[in-house]
Amino acid sequence: MVYSKREDGRKFDELRKISAKVGIIKRADGSARFQIGDTIAIAAVYGPRELHPKFLQDPEKAVLRCNYDMASFSVTERKKPGPSRRSTEISLVTEKALASVVELDLFPNTAIDVFIQIIQANAGTRCAGICAAAMALAHAGIPMKDMVAAISVGKVGDKIVIDLDKEEEDFEEGATDIPVALTARNKEVTLLQLDGEVSKDELMQAIKLARKGCEEIHNVQIEALKEIYKEDKNGQ
Amino acid sequence: MSKLIVEERNVVVPGEKLATGMEYLPGNGSFREGEDIYSSQLGLVNVSGRFVKVIPLTGKYNPREGDIIIGKITDVSFGMWLVDVGCAYFACLNVREVPEFIDKGADLSNYYDFNETVIAQVIKVVRSKDINLTLKGQGLRKIKGGKIIEVTPSKVPRIIGKQGSMISMVKEYTKCNIVVGQNGKIWIKGENVEDEVRATEIILKIENESHTHGLTDTIKKALEEGTKNGL
Numbered sequence: 001m002v003y004s005k006r007e008d009g010r011k012f013d014e015l016r017k018i019s020a021k022v023g024i025i026k027r028a029d030g031s032a033r034f035q036i037g038d039t040i041a042i043a044a045v046y047g048p049r050e051l052h053p054k055f056l057q058d059p060e061k062a063v064l065r066c067n068y069d070m071a072s073f074s075v076t077e078r079k080k081p082g083p084s085r086r087s088t089e090i091s092l093v094t095e096k097a098l099a100s101v102v103e104l105d106l107f108p109n110t111a112i113d114v115f116i117q118i119i120q121a122n123a124g125t126r127c128a129g130i131c132a133a134a135m136a137l138a139h140a141g142i143p144m145k146d147m148v149a150a151i152s153v154g155k156v157g158d159k160i161v162i163d164l165d166k167e168e169e170d171f172e173e174g175a176t177d178i179p180v181a182l183t184a185r186n187k188e189v190t191l192l193q194l195d196g197e198v199s200k201d202e203l204m205q206a207i208k209l210a211r212k213g214c215e216e217i218h219n220v221q222i223e224a225l226k227e228i229y230k231e232d233k234n235g236q
Numbered sequence: 237m238s239k240l241i242v243e244e245r246n247v248v249v250p251g252e253k254l255a256t257g258m259e260y261l262p263g264n265g266s267f268r269e270g271e272d273i274y275s276s277q278l279g280l281v282n283v284s285g286r287f288v289k290v291i292p293l294t295g296k297y298n299p300r301e302g303d304i305i306i307g308k309i310t311d312v313s314f315g316m317w318l319v320d321v322g323c324a325y326f327a328c329l330n331v332r333e334v335p336e337f338i339d340k341g342a343d344l345s346n347y348y349d350f351n352e353t354v355i356a357q358v359i360k361v362v363r364s365k366d367i368n369l370t371l372k373g374q375g376l377r378k379i380k381g382g383k384i385i386e387v388t389p390s391k392v393p394r395i396i397g398k399q400g401s402m403i404s405m406v407k408e409y410t411k412c413n414i415v416v417g418q419n420g421k422i423w424i425k426g427e428n429v430e431d432e433v434r435a436t437e438i439i440l441k442i443e444n445e446s447h448t449h450g451l452t453d454t455i456k457k458a459l460e461e462g463t464k465n466g467l
Contacts, residue, residue, distance in 0.1 A: 030294065048296065048324040059364075101250075103276060108364060110324040138250050141295020141390075143265070143276040146251035185251050185274070222249050225278055229247045229293060 003157025007167050015151070015163045015213055020131070020224035022139045030140025032224070034132035036217075037165060038122035043132035044115045045140040051111035062107040066095040068129055070118040090126045091116075097130050097150065097181040097191040103143040112142060123166045124152045127179050130191065135221050148190060149217040150181035153206040155198050162209045178203070180210040184218045187211055244283055247293070248275040254288050265290030297323040297389040297419040299367050303358045304376075306384065306417035307369070312345045319356065319369060322389075322419045327367035329356060334371045353379040355415055355423070375415070382413070382425025385436055387443045389420035394446040395439060402442065402452060409459040410435040434462055 006012065016037030025031035028044035035041075051057045068090040072081045094116065102112065114136065116129040127150035134148040154161060155176040156168045169175055176196025182189055189207075198206065238257025242248060254266055255273045262268045265277040266288055275281075279292040299305075299321065307327060311318035319327040329348075331338050336347055348354065355376050356369040371377065387395065396403050396416055407414050412426035412435040422439060426432040438459060445451060 029296065050324060050326075107324055138278045139294060141277060141279075141292045144250035145267070145274075145276060147249065183251075185253075222252075225249045226247045 003159050012159055012161045013209055015216060018220045020220050022135055022224050023228050030136045032132045032135035032139060034128050036124060036128050038120055039124050039128045040120040041128035041132040042117050042119060043136040045136040047112040048107040048110035057109045059108050061104040062110045062112050064095055064099045064102060064112050066091045066114045068094055068116045070121060074118050074121040093191055094130055098133060098148060100190050101144050101146045101148055101183055106143055123164050123169050127152050130181050131217055135225060138225055147184040147218060147221055148181055149184060149214040150191060151210050151213040151217060152177055152179045153210045154178050155202055160202055160205050162213050178206055180207060182214040242281050244281055246281045248281055248290060249278055250276055260288050261286045263287040263289035265292060292390055299323055299358050299361050301358055301361060303418035305419040306355055306421035306423055309348050309350055309352050317348055325365045325367060327369045329369045379423055382423055383432055385422050387420045391443050391446045392416060392418055392420060395442050406435060406438050409463060
């Protein structure tokens with residue numbers, strides 16, 4: 001069977017509908033919500049704050065701690081709450097995707113905590129989480145060299161597609177899912193995972209597609225961040 | 237050729253290009269990469285001379301020498317108190333920096349105890365980000381009574397106003413004693429609770445509308461109305 005048309009009628013290089021909002025959690029230092037299609041991620045940032053236990057402190061730079069978790073109601077089949085093998089791994093890769101842009105050396109001996117909750121999942125949750133976390137970090141006033149945007153690309157059947165949904169991920173002929181995170185300015189890859197089979201050419205083609213998608217996401221992120229201070233232009 | 241890409245008082249996000257060319261220099265909240273200057277924070281652009289700065293709109297308190305702050309004593313140890321001032325690092329208040337004479341070996345908690353709040357001044361911020369405080373100076377003391385509210389530290393200049401115009405107006409109308417710490421903590425003490433509640437409401441109103449035009453007039457109107465209705 002050939003994959004000639006996408007289930008939801010999108011083009012092969014078309015993203016699902018994206019929306020983002022900043023400042024959704026009042027008690028956090030920074031927070032954001034990022035929605036792509038039916039996937040919704042919320043992120044909260046606390047810190048820089050004191051890090052305990054003390055032996056974890058780094059006298060040269062701050063420690064970035066990410067925590068990714070899925071709400072038990074986020075998927076069709078109830079997910080057992082609490083950390084799992086999968087969420088631990090995603091927390092770690094998220095941390096590494098963000099650590100390269102955050103100016104951690106400005107806050108020695110402290111911790112910056114990022115909490116990501118997936119409240120609704122339809123594939124691409126780690127990418128949505130990274131997008132939300134990057135916005136929340138900026139909203140928390142933490143100095144960053146750049147913004148990060150992430151999108152999943154992949155191969156469904158014999159087609160290279162962007163932003164796979166759950167149905168495409170479970171395509172019976174086999175699907176390859178490649179989450180990619182890119183910095184906004186230099187288009188440096190900060191996350192690249194691959195689950196499935198692709199040839200070298202196909203991979204390069206997919207990453208090219210991801211670059212285009214990330215640009216679109218980045219524009220949404222900027223707009224959401226500026227939205228809360230819109231009135232500033234009319235004021236002084 | 238050097239060129240400014242953004243305008244003064246524009247809102248910028250991290251990684252946004254502010255200027256090109258070596259004529260401009262990066263200030264606080266911005267950095268240079270190659271020929272260009274980029275923002276590293278979410279904030280407002282401020283150009284002063286050759287420097288391009290970004291004034292942050294959010295974020296934790298960034299201590300600077302000379303700031304008057306309000307903090308809570310969280311620890312009493314040998315020869316010093318540790319004070320929580322709302323940033324990532326504890327501030328240190330040495331026994332030599334308090335106005336009282338303290339005998340050798342005296343119990344320090346008799347002078348300033350846990351959970352007591354002080355108005356202090358930052359005398360030094362060392363490289364490892366430790367903060368040194370002093371209580372020697374005009375108006376610096378332990379706080380008794382009243383209430384403390386918290387606002388975003390970056391909004392403090394608006395609450396104080398030009399040469400303290402805003403805060404003295406609030407003081408005058410609400411008959412409250414108000415001290416604004418640079419770290420976003422504000423101490424309010426009035427004759428009765430109603431006055432304090434009113435001052436709190438007004439200050440939170442200033443915080444919420446800090447970016448609007450003609451804020452002083454709006455606040456003055458609100459204060460006058462409150463006086464007519466309530467008192």
